[in-house]
Structures are given as C-alpha cells and as structure tokens.
Amino acid sequence: MDISxxxxxxxxxxxxxxxxxxxNLLSISNATRYGFVxxxxxxxxxxxxxAIMIALAAVGLTAVLHTSEWLFHVIKIVGAAYLFYLAVQLWRTHPQDQGDMNAVSASMWSLARQEFLVAIGNPKAILLFTxxxxxxxxxxxxxxHQFAVLGALFLxxxxxxxxxYGYMGVHARRLFARPSGKRLFNRICAGLLAGAASVLLLSRRA
Structure with a gap:
C-alpha cells in the first residue's frame, strides 16, 4: 500500500x-456521568x-445485507429500539445519582456492552465498511492484508x-455542574440519541 x-x-x-x-454521543454522556477513563x-x-464489521467486509459476508431487505430491517429496528431505550434511561436519570463518580455502580463491562450493542445494531455502519x-x-x-492494515488504522x-469525545464529556460535566445543569445535559443527550434512533429507522439501504 503506497503513501499516496x-x-x-x-x-x-x-x-x-x-x-x-x-x-460518540455515548462517549460524551458516559464521560459526563462516569469519568474519562x-x-x-x-x-x-x-x-x-x-472489528467484526471489518472482518465481515473482508470476507464479503456483508453482501448479504445489500441483498436482504428483511435482515437489514431487523437489524435497523433492533438497533433503533435500543437507542430509544438508552434515551429514555438517560432522560429519567436523576442528577443526584451523578454526584460522585466513584460511587457509580456502572462497570466498564456494562459500558462496553452498551457501546457494542449500539454499534452492532446499526446496519448503516456495517455497510459503511463495504x-x-x-x-x-x-x-x-x-x-x-490491505483490509487488515486499513482496518487497524480505522480502529x-x-x-x-x-x-x-470523552474529553468533551469531562468538560461538559464541569459546565453543567449543578443538578439543574446535569438534568438539562442528560435530556439534551437523550434527545440526540432519540433523534439518531429516528434517523436510523428512516434509513434505507444504499
């Protein structure tokens, strides 16, 4: 692969x-609620x-998504439903629960699982790689070999x-330090996630 x-x-x-x-919206929200690390x-x-999507693109399995309207819609609806679920949870979060990040019970495993489900539930992201x-x-x-190099660079x-985005979230936490500010920020993020879910529902295969 050449430099150009x-x-x-x-x-x-x-x-x-x-x-x-x-x-990326989740990174901001999670950094605000649980800290940068x-x-x-x-x-x-x-x-x-x-990484899974890149591997699928490399072996050509994502061609199935291009040809299967049913599979595309199933992934799209499940992904959008999960985004709506996250939006509702974030909307209902009480600012008092975010006062001490060390006391937050959310584990890194649960945050990683959340990020995984949001990413894997977006068929447009899968098609992006193809x-x-x-x-x-x-x-x-x-x-x-080229897919491996480009995929590693992407990751x-x-x-x-x-x-x-996590750094932005940390600064957002400082800007919205008071409970009323935290509530406003949570609801803005919830609205953006719900908007992303709506866009996903309206999306079509290229």
Missing part, C-alpha cells in the same frame, strides 16, 4: 470517526463491533475519536 493512498485514507477515515453518531474503556465495545474501505484496496495485491483513529 494512506494520505487520502487517513484524513477521510478520521472525518468518519469524528462524525457525531450514536456511539470509564468512558474510554467502555469504547472497547465499539472497537470490537467495528462502501468505504474497498475504495482504497488495490485488487492487484493481497486484499486480506486506531477510532480510539482517538473516543478519547476526544
């Missing part, structure tokens, strides 16, 4: 990583989901995105 390909891939890929989708560790669930990564593949060379850049 990577020079185009890396900035384009990072733009996708930084797009304010459901998982837990939010970043929870992002491991998202990385696992994306539409985006192949554009940078040279079919005259070893395709599997590395995703780690940076997780950290940046």
């Amino acid at each position: 390909t990577l020079a185009v891939f890396i900035p384009a890929c990072f733009a996708l990583n930084m797009a304010p989708g459901p998982n 837990r939010a970043c560790m929870g992002g491991a669930g998202r990385l696992l989901a994306f 539409a985006f990564l192949p554009q940078f593949i040279d079919h005259a060379s070893a395709v599997t 590395a850049l995703e780690c940076i995105a997780i950290s940046l």
Whole structure:
C-alpha cells in the first residue's frame, strides 16, 4: 500500500470517526456521568463491533445485507429500539445519582456492552465498511492484508475519536455542574440519541 493512498485514507477515515453518531454521543454522556477513563474503556465495545464489521467486509459476508431487505430491517429496528431505550434511561436519570463518580455502580463491562450493542445494531455502519474501505484496496495485491492494515488504522483513529469525545464529556460535566445543569445535559443527550434512533429507522439501504 503506497503513501499516496494512506494520505487520502487517513484524513477521510478520521472525518468518519469524528462524525457525531450514536456511539460518540455515548462517549460524551458516559464521560459526563462516569469519568474519562470509564468512558474510554467502555469504547472497547465499539472497537470490537467495528472489528467484526471489518472482518465481515473482508470476507464479503456483508453482501448479504445489500441483498436482504428483511435482515437489514431487523437489524435497523433492533438497533433503533435500543437507542430509544438508552434515551429514555438517560432522560429519567436523576442528577443526584451523578454526584460522585466513584460511587457509580456502572462497570466498564456494562459500558462496553452498551457501546457494542449500539454499534452492532446499526446496519448503516456495517455497510459503511463495504462502501468505504474497498475504495482504497488495490485488487492487484493481497486484499486480506490491505483490509487488515486499513482496518487497524480505522480502529486506531477510532480510539482517538473516543478519547476526544470523552474529553468533551469531562468538560461538559464541569459546565453543567449543578443538578439543574446535569438534568438539562442528560435530556439534551437523550434527545440526540432519540433523534439518531429516528434517523436510523428512516434509513434505507444504499
């Protein structure tokens, strides 16, 4: 893989990583509620989901999603339902429960599972890898190796995105320090998650 390909891939890929989708909204919300470290560790669930999607794209299994309207809709509805569930939970969160991050019972495992389910329940994210990564593949060379390199770069850049959104969440926590501010921030995030779920429900296969 030549340098010119990577020079185009890396900035384009990072733009996708930084797009304010459901998982990045979760990073902000989790950092606000549980702290920077837990939010970043929870992002491991998202990385696992994306690694699975990249592997599926590499072996061509995502072609099934392109041809199966039924499977696409099932994944879409389940993913949107989970986003609505998270939005309701966040809307109903009491600000007093967020006073001491050390007292929060949410484990890193539960946050990672949450990130994984949000990522894996978005069929558009799965199709993204089949539409985006192949554009940078040279079919005259070893395709599997190139998918591995590009996939590893994508995941590395995703780690940076997780950290940046978590950092934003920490600062948001300081801005909304009072209970009324925390309630407002939680409900803004809940509204954004519900909006993302609505967009997902309205999405169609490319």
